[in-house]
């Protein structure tokens with residue numbers, strides 16, 4: 003039984019917070035502006051949802067996978083999945099990040115009424131993430147393109163609940179998809195079940211909001227139109243032209259909390275989408291559940307998406323990248339545990355032991 | 367009751383509050399000018415004089431600060447007009463330079479300065495003893511021992527002032543200002559003073575050339591005080607022990623002597639002219655005894671001045687005791703009959719056998735629920751402190767909050783989530799913040815916030831703001847503008863547009879003053895918790911000096927003006943202790959209007975206390991607090 007004070011001491015104080023936003027707005031104690039998330043007053047609730055939904059409190063990965071992705075072939079590197087595809091939108095959407103796949107999956111969901119509302123992220127500018135719920139197809143345009151700053155989008159869940167939404171879809175980063183699953187997994191019996199459809203994004207890290215100030219300083223008087231991470235670096239497209247920043251410079255702005263994430267491909271989602279690295283304008287799509295397969299098929303049938311076989315060597319590279327994140331971050335995770343941060347993963351689980359061995363093997 | 371201070375019924379006796387008696391005394395002296403800055407326990411004096419100003423054909427003003435008040439009186443005095451100046455003990459320290467200077471230049475028309483001390487700091491942050499200032503500034507001082515004396519001393523003070531051409535101080539304490547006793551009225555002169563022409567060679571100049579004159583005025587006062595009817599001895603010819611006392615100590619002493627039945631061995635020397643002391647008179651009476659107990663409020667001022675006299679008179683052989691000598695009376699805190707009785711019992715080796723005076727017999731005593739010192743229901747300060755606290759937490763930079771005196775001082779306690787790191791006198795918050803904000807150059811990177819109220823802004827923040835602006839200190843100055851001097855009872859200040867005499871005048875805009883100094887200013891509504899939190903957050907991220915005005919009228923004033931909205935809890939929506947909020951409304955937000963309904967285990971609004979501000983409506987996570995009707999805040 004843990005509540006706000008434990009969240010403060012175990013997660014916020016040790017800076018492992020992923021800023022998924024799932025703890026926000028259940029209660030008046032947790033406050034957020036930009037990428038600060040704090041307990042604004044000491045809370046005396048001993049059994050808090052804030053704690054139970056947090057991706058940085060104990061998460062039983064195996065049990066959760068078993069519950070939401072049963073009988074799906076397991077993969078150590080990229081999580082349980084049915085199949086991977088190389089995909090892009092047939093027509094595309096203005097401002098799309100890669101292939102525009104996510105936007106058209108969302109369009110399909112709304113058209114087919116697979117969800118009453120969808121959690122999206124976006125704003126007028128292409129840097130600041132602002133989460134919103136919508137059931138309007140016209141709103142998809144606002145969410146096109148990745149905002150690499152972290153944003154606590156999961157706070158919107160309570161809004162959906164208050165509106166008595168029964169079926170919703172979520173587009174989120176891996177931490178957010180984890181929280182989404184924990185939300186249902188640890189749902190108190192008296193709370194109504196909400197049917198969710200999850201589109202998980204690939205994510206190596208998200209950035210702190212000081213990156214916004216940095217951009218402003220680097221490119222004063224320029225309007226940023228797009229941020230992208232092609233293979234060669236970090237690209238900032240403004241109204242004055244395209245600038246390139248060294249990826250290591252940008253990485254310095256990544257949030258500390260992202261160092262504790264062992265999931266690059268949103269392993270608990272129904273369907274995961276990332277860039278298709280070898281070829282710009284395409285996405286990698288990982289189908290994980292039958293539900294995910296269904297919306298993907300629907301979008302294909304509607305002619306919204308074009309898909310190709312996923313190249314074997316690319317799958318190997320993708321798995322390598324995902325394992326790279328896992329093993330790199332395992333160091334941070336272990337150091338944190340050694341320093342007394344309460345383990346948020348079962349240290350005796352087969353998964354953790356295998357990961358440790360792998361990481362050690364790579365060092366050797 | 368203002369009719370008591372204006373009624374012309376010489377010889378009539380009324381039950382009067384000390385502050386009424388003081389106002390009355392000033393009117394009996396024929397004053398035409400009064401100026402003050404509010405401060406408990408003195409505030410009622412000018413409030414009353416302001417109300418009767420038109421009727422009595424006098425001028426009365428709430429000055430911007432105490433220095434303005436004293437200098438204003440000096441100006442009127444220059445034209446021969448009798449003027450009364452009123453302030454509390456802190457005010458007297460504010461006017462330190464003006465007081466010492468005025469004493470050097472002297473006065474023309476009588477000028478009496480009433481200064482009200484607050485032993486035990488009931489409504490102050492300290493119990494400074496004003497009497498040191500009268501000695502330091504060489505100003506004669508009177509100390510009334512009851513309400514009658516308060517009136518008579520103020521009245522006589524004007525005569526003395528004109529006789530000496532020197533200002534005269536009257537030092538009171540809370541129990542005199544706010545206590546009540548019988549006062550027999552004198553006459554109010556029908557003849558009104560008219561201002562004298564100030565001639566080409568008339569002077570009021572404060573310069574050291576006049577030091578000799580200043581000293582001689584004090585010596586003259588000493589001669590006059592020798593015969594003063596405010597000083598007397600009452601007791602045996604040669605008592606074993608003598609109590610020397612002034613002010614409220616006198617009544618306590620009489621009571622103690624009576625209670626212990628020692629009137630045949632203990633005499634009481636009562637002094638009303640405590641500076642300069644009537645030395646000859648005192649020496650004469652001290653000669654009667656070998657043992658003295660000095661009973662007085664706050665510091666051993668009288669005691670040590672008597673020690674001084676003893677030092678110059680080897681013929682006296684006296685064991686001197688008091689707050690300092692043998693510490694028979696506690697060094698701090700207000701006197702009361704028991705303190706004095708115990709001290710006297712100890713010294714006389716007697717014990718008190720009579721019944722203890724209890725005001726409520728124990729069997730009838732009701733256990734009062736403990737109540738904390740907090741902001742009123744609907745007070746904008748609660749919202750301001752709430753949002754500042756949360757912004758500092760969100761900002762994660764360990765902000766330092768500096769402030770001073772006013773209702774908002776309570777922000778240092780639970781009501782304001784213990785926000786203050788630094789609290790001092792009026793104007794200190796911003797001045798000190800300026801210094802701290804300069805340390806950025808040495809790597810100090812904590813956000814610095816100074817808080818001040820609107821009245822304090824005018825009183826003492828403007829020079830500090832100019833200082834902070836001129837030197838571009840890294841800090842945020844927050845003005846909590848509740849359009850009131852609420853702490854002391856809603857006296858108008860320059861931002862209000864109303865004078866002490868109830869006349870309308872053009873209010874001075876704080877925002878315009880700040881802008882004129884060259885600071886960009888943001889005005890925000892503390893009741894908009896979310897919006898204003900973001901504003902504060904963004905301001906704290908900017909370097910240099912930032913000024914924010916949190917504007918929302920004092921709830922106690924606002925509720926008199928607008929129709930009250932009905933706020934209630936829909937207990938079907940309130941999740942009670944099931945809610946993750948942990949009784950947020952009554953426990954954390956802490957407005958006295960938000961209470962807990964123990965019968966049903968849900969939140970509730972105390973409709974009597976609630977003023978309908980509606981802020982809690984926006985804080986309830988269940989949306990269970992509802993608001994309806996009333997005028998928008």
Ligand SMILES: Cc1cc2nc3c(=O)[nH]c(=O)nc-3n(C[C@H](O)[C@H](O)[C@H](O)COP(=O)(O)OP(=O)(O)OC[C@H]3O[C@@H](n4cnc5c(N)ncnc54)[C@H](O)[C@@H]3O)c2cc1C
Pocket residue numbers: 097098099100101102103104105106108121122123124131145146147148149150151152153155173174175203204205206207208209275276277278285
């Ligand atoms: C912080 C972040 C890091 C990423 N890192 C990688 C990576 O390392 N490797 C990789 O292959 N792909 C990464 N991606 C995913 C990639 O940028 C694209 O979002 C993905 O390929 C889908 O492209 P698309 O053209 O289909 O998206 P679009 O059709 O343009 O749709 C974009 C979607 O992203 C959502 N979104 C935008 N910003 C955020 C945000 N801050 N938080 C949550 N959702 C958001 C919008 O709601 C929208 O639905 C990352 C995305 C984010 C937001």
